Amino acid sequence: MRAFGADREDGKSGHGHTIHHHQGHLGWNNANAPVARIAPGESVEFHPLDASGGQLSAQSTVDDVERLDFSLINPVVGPVHIDGAQPGDAIKVTLLDFTPCGWGWTANIPGFGLLADQFKEPALHLWTYDAATLAPAMFGPGGRVPLEPFCGTIGLAPGAPGDHSIVPPRRVGGNMDIRDLRAGTELYLPVEVAGGLFSLGDTHAAQGDGEVCGTAIESACSVAARFDLVKDANLTFPRFTTRGPSTRSLDAGGHEVTTGVAPDLMQGARDAVSGMIDLLARRHHLTPVDAYMLCSVAGDLRISEIVDAPNWIVSFYVPRMVFD
Amino acid sequence: MRAFGADREDGKSGHGHTIHHHQGHLGWNNANAPVARIAPGESVEFHPLDASGGQLSAQSTVDDVERLDFSLINPVVGPVHIDGAQPGDAIKVTLLDFTPCGWGWTANIPGFGLLADQFKEPALHLWTYDAATLAPAMFGPGGRVPLEPFCGTIGLAPGAPGDHSIVPPRRVGGNMDIRDLRAGTELYLPVEVAGGLFSLGDTHAAQGDGEVCGTAIESACSVAARFDLVKDANLTFPRFTTRGPSTRSLDAGGHEVTTGVAPDLMQGARDAVSGMIDLLARRHHLTPVDAYMLCSVAGDLRISEIVDAPNWIVSFYVPRMVFD
Numbered sequence: 212m213r214a215f216g217a218d219r220e221d222g223k224s225g226h227g228h229t230i231h232h233h234q235g236h237l238g239w240n241n242a243n244a245p246v247a248r249i250a251p252g253e254s255v256e257f258h259p260l261d262a263s264g265g266q267l268s269a270q271s272t273v274d275d276v277e278r279l280d281f282s283l284i285n286p287v288v289g290p291v292h293i294d295g296a297q298p299g300d301a302i303k304v305t306l307l308d309f310t311p312c313g314w315g316w317t318a319n320i321p322g323f324g325l326l327a328d329q330f331k332e333p334a335l336h337l338w339t340y341d342a343a344t345l346a347p348a349m350f351g352p353g354g355r356v357p358l359e360p361f362c363g364t365i366g367l368a369p370g371a372p373g374d375h376s377i378v379p380p381r382r383v384g385g386n387m388d389i390r391d392l393r394a395g396t397e398l399y400l401p402v403e404v405a406g407g408l409f410s411l412g413d414t415h416a417a418q419g420d421g422e423v424c425g426t427a428i429e430s431a432c433s434v435a436a437r438f439d440l441v442k443d444a445n446l447t448f449p450r451f452t453t454r455g456p457s458t459r460s461l462d463a464g465g466h467e468v469t470t471g472v473a474p475d476l477m478q479g480a481r482d483a484v485s486g487m488i489d490l491l492a493r494r495h496h497l498t499p500v501d502a503y504m505l506c507s508v509a510g511d512l513r514i515s516e517i518v519d520a521p522n523w524i525v526s527f528y529v530p531r532m533v534f535d
Numbered sequence: 536m537r538a539f540g541a542d543r544e545d546g547k548s549g550h551g552h553t554i555h556h557h558q559g560h561l562g563w564n565n566a567n568a569p570v571a572r573i574a575p576g577e578s579v580e581f582h583p584l585d586a587s588g589g590q591l592s593a594q595s596t597v598d599d600v601e602r603l604d605f606s607l608i609n610p611v612v613g614p615v616h617i618d619g620a621q622p623g624d625a626i627k628v629t630l631l632d633f634t635p636c637g638w639g640w641t642a643n644i645p646g647f648g649l650l651a652d653q654f655k656e657p658a659l660h661l662w663t664y665d666a667a668t669l670a671p672a673m674f675g676p677g678g679r680v681p682l683e684p685f686c687g688t689i690g691l692a693p694g695a696p697g698d699h700s701i702v703p704p705r706r707v708g709g710n711m712d713i714r715d716l717r718a719g720t721e722l723y724l725p726v727e728v729a730g731g732l733f734s735l736g737d738t739h740a741a742q743g744d745g746e747v748c749g750t751a752i753e754s755a756c757s758v759a760a761r762f763d764l765v766k767d768a769n770l771t772f773p774r775f776t777t778r779g780p781s782t783r784s785l786d787a788g789g790h791e792v793t794t795g796v797a798p799d800l801m802q803g804a805r806d807a808v809s810g811m812i813d814l815l816a817r818r819h820h821l822t823p824v825d826a827y828m829l830c831s832v833a834g835d836l837r838i839s840e841i842v843d844a845p846n847w848i849v850s851f852y853v854p855r856m857v858f859d
Contacts, residue, residue, distance in 0.1 A: 325841050379846040380796050387848055388840035391792065420850075425842040448796055448810055452855075453789035465777035468715065472704050472772055476800035480841055486772055514836035514849070516712035517649050517804055518749040522703040524711055525838070526744075531776070 226254040226435055228291075235259065235288040235412065239375040239385065241368035241404045245292035248406075251440040254307060259288045259412035261315075261431040262363065269314045269337060276318045276333040285377040285386060287364055289410025293438050296407040301444030302367060304398045304409070307435040309360035313342035315416045315430030317504045324425035325484055326503065334500045338428050340416065348417065348428065353495045353534055356417050356509045357460040360432050361393040363413035366449075370403030384449050388427070390418045395454045401446040409438065421512035421527075423484050424503045458511070461530040470515070471525045479525035480512055487527045495534060509533050550578040550759055552615070559583065559612040559736065563699040563709065565692035565728045569616035572730075575764040578631060583612045583736035585639075585755040586687065593638045593661060600642045600657040609701040609710060611688055613734025617762050620731040625768030626691060628722045628733070631759040633684035637666035639740045639754030641828045648749035649808055650827065658824045662752050664740065672741065672752065677819045677858055680741050680833045681784040684756050685717040687737035690773075694727030708773050710737065712746045719778045725770040733762065745836035745851075747808050748827045782835070785854040794839070795849045803849035804836055811851045819858060833857050 227249065234246040249255060261267070264283040267275055293302055319334040321327070340348040340358060347355040366384025369375055380387040384400045392398055400407070411434060418427030469490060471482030484506060491502040506529065515524040551573065558570040573579060585591070588607040591599055617626055643658040645651070664672040664682060671679040690708025693699055704711040708724045716722055724731070735758060742751030793814060795806030808830060815826040830853065839848040 323842065379843050380840070380848055381846065382796055386840075386843045387794070387796075388843060389794070389848060389850060390839070391790075420837045420839055421841045422843075423841065448794045448806060450791070450793045450810060450814070452791055455789050456783075456786045457790065457852075459780075459783065459786065462780045462783065465719075465779050466715075466781065467774070467776055469774045470711070470713070470772045472706055472711075476804070476838075477841075480800070480838060482772060486774060490774070512838035512841060513744045514800075514804060514838065515714070515744055516704070516710075517745045517747065517801075517836060518647065519703050519710045519712060519746075522705065524704055524713060526713060528781075 226256040228253065228255040230255060230257045230288045230291065232258050232260045232288060235286050236410065237283065237286055238377045239369055240373065241370065241408060243290050243408065245290050245406065245408065248292040248294065249438060250294050251438060254435060254437040255291060257288050257411055257434045259414060259431065260286050262413045262429045267316050271316065271335060271337065273333050273335045276320060276335050285364055285413050287410040287412035290368060290408035292406035292408060293440060296402045296440055297405055298370065298403050299443055299445055300402045301399045301441040301446045302402060302407045302409060303439040303441055304400065305437040306392060306394055306396050306398065307437060309394050309432045309434055311342045311360045311416050311430050311432040314339050315428040317428055317508055318426050319424055319500050319504060320426065325423045325481060330500055330503055334504065336504055350505055354505050355533060356428070358416045359390070359393050360414060360416050361390055362411050362434060363388045363415050363427065365392060365398065365411040367400050367402060368404050368408035382448050386413065387449065388418065388422045390420060391453050391457055392451065396451050398449060398451040399441065399444065399446055400449050417508050419506065419508060419510040422507055423510065423512065424507035426507060428508050461532060464531040464535050466528040466530055469527050472522050474521040476514065476523055476525055479523055483525050483527035487529055550580040552577065552579040554579060554581045554612045554615065556582050556584045556612060559610050560734065561607065561610055562701045563693055564697065565694065565732060567614055567732065569614050569730065569732065572616040572618065573762060574618050575762060578759060578761040579615060581612050581735055581758045583738060583755065584610050586737045586753045591640050595640065595659060595661065597657050597659045600644060600659050609688055609737050611734040611736035614692060614732035616730035616732060617764060620726045620764055621729055622694065622727050623767055623769055624726045625723045625765040625770045626726060626731045626733060627763040627765055628689070628724065629761040630716060630718055630720050630722065631761060633718050633756045633758055635666045635684045635740050635754050635756040638663045639752040641752055641832055642750050643748050643824050643828060644750065649747045649805060654824055654827055658828065660828055674829055678829050679857060680752070682740045683714065683717050684738060684740050685714055686735050686758060687712045687739050687751065689716060689722065689735040691724050691726060692728050692732035706772050711773065712742065714742045714744060715777050715781055716775065720775050722773060722775040723765065723768065723770055724773050741832050743830065743832060743834040746831055747834065747836065748831035750831060752832050785856065788855040788859050790852040790854055793851050796846050798845040800838065800847055800849055803847055807849050807851035811853055
């Protein structure tokens with residue numbers, strides 16, 4: 212996997228620090244010892260495993276999805292201690308570069324995902340792609356997905372002591388799965404413990420807003436990032452700045468859009484995604500679970516209106532270029 | 536208002552039928568008599584009033600917001616009976632053209648909007664814009680909003696008898712406030728009564744996904760649309776197809792993004808919008824209510840992840856070009 216061979220020939224990354232995949236942790240705990248200490252302004256290169264922690268490979272089958280050991284899921288590398296960071300400050304993380312490994316997986320994992328009640332059987336799709344050109348990845352005939360690598364899990368240690376599950380994101384970040392946390396983005400995270408204690412992992416080659424089936428194109432990437440300290444930022448939640456178009460590679464041909472109209476946003480989201488799965492399965496002769504996985508990597512959940520009481524509208528946007 | 540002078544010099548619209556602003560209704564009722572009967576394939580030009588029903592004008596002040604008569608809100612023109620439409624079918628509405636009137640309003644209306652508990656006082660912003668060029672409208676120094684006229688309210692009569700409020704959208708459409716229901720979009724609506732009984736109104740010159748303060752750039756536009764019949768579509772909710780980029784005019788410079796991390800999507804949306812209001816007010820010296828109204832016309836609510844239980848992430852995206 213190229214992600215782990217991305218260092219320069221002299222064995223250095225070009226950044227001040229390199230964190231290897233074994234220098235990490237499972238879950239969050241602010242008692243984890245830092246694997247590196249850096250000054251504000253320094254950059255670091257990270258080499259995480261994929262979200263399965265190496266349990267899935269380019270030769271895996273759906274049986275391997277059933278055998279996944281969830282205690283090993285979503286390993287992150289770190290933590291990195293940023294000198295001078297104190298509770299009330301923010302860490303500014305500038306995502307410099309992603310070097311993806313050239314293959315990935317998308318799975319329907321029983322019990323996980325927006326429509327887990329409808330999709331109870333495991334499924335697995337393996338992707339290969341050109342890591343140099345990042346040309347769109349083919350799902351099969353009738354499905355191509357532009358790639359934009361990003362960090363699914365990126366965050367600081369929570370202030371509350373003890374072990375915390377890796378699955379939910381928190382105000383300090385974590386498993387946020389925000390597709391715009393890609394190269395060029397500047398992410399601000401609220402600090403809850405001295406040094407911040409930054410970690411990342413769970414890199415994705417592509418994902419839509421929502422990550423509706425629960426997985427993206429899960430794909431190990433090396434990630435370079437620079438760290439700055441914003442004193443007394445008093446940030447409540449993560450925020451970020453993107454420096455260029457978000458989805459321009461996706462929207463040239465317009466979108467197919469389904470809606471969910473409901474007094475509950477979750478129900479609206481479920482209805483909109485169900486409607487799209489039906490549409491894609493019928494029109495493109497996909498199995499429903501294939502349509503669901505394709506929705507997860509290429510479709511976006513948007514809240515069209517949230518004020519016309521008592522019914523809100525959640526819309527699910529799939530770029531037409533995926534099929535054209 | 537140019538919207539009502541958009542007919543050709545010979546007094547004809549160029550479409551087979553013209554529906555004038557007095558040919559309409561308040562609320563929905565499938566007993567409303569059709570104002571026109573058309574065959575599938577025909578097109579119609581509509582001349583609705585703005586969402587205030589003409590109560591606000593380019594000379595209005597905030598006092599007029601307090602005096603709004605809500606029984607006159609959101610008038611629609613129609614209904615149009617489409618020959619042959621029966622329950623179980625869908626009406627395909629192709630939005631052909633919008634001719635906006637050159638001015639608009641955005642208000643904070645007490646009791647209405649995503650953050651009604653935080654913004655209890657009325658506010659009004661009046662916009663003027665060039666209806667011919669649709670160059671971005673200026674909020675004031677430090678805020679410009681690209682325009683893309685669309686229909687806020689567009690739908691068919693509900694099957695349930697009696698009067699129904701105009702405010703909530705339903706599975707037959709209505710007050711959907713979906714910003715992509717613009718020229719070129721094809722909208723499919725489920726039919727619940729014979730003839731479908733189509734109406735539209737509540738046109739907007741611009742709005743972000745969510746319409747967070749409850750109003751857009753409310754602006755009367757004439758609208759031309761073609762109607763086709765899809766027999767036995769068995770559509771559950773509205774769906775639509777866009778034929779080109781959705782937000783390309785907005786995203787070139789990237790976005791400022793705030794997040795809400797919560798086990799409830801509504802709470803996440805409120806937190807993300809509150810965070811953006813704080814950021815814009817501080818950075819651009821806006822009053823909070825001005826920032827709130829600007830968010831409503833130019834910012835987008837997206838569901839970044841909806842699977843990492845128990846916390847979902849709703850993100851609020853404001854294009855940086857609004858301020859650059």
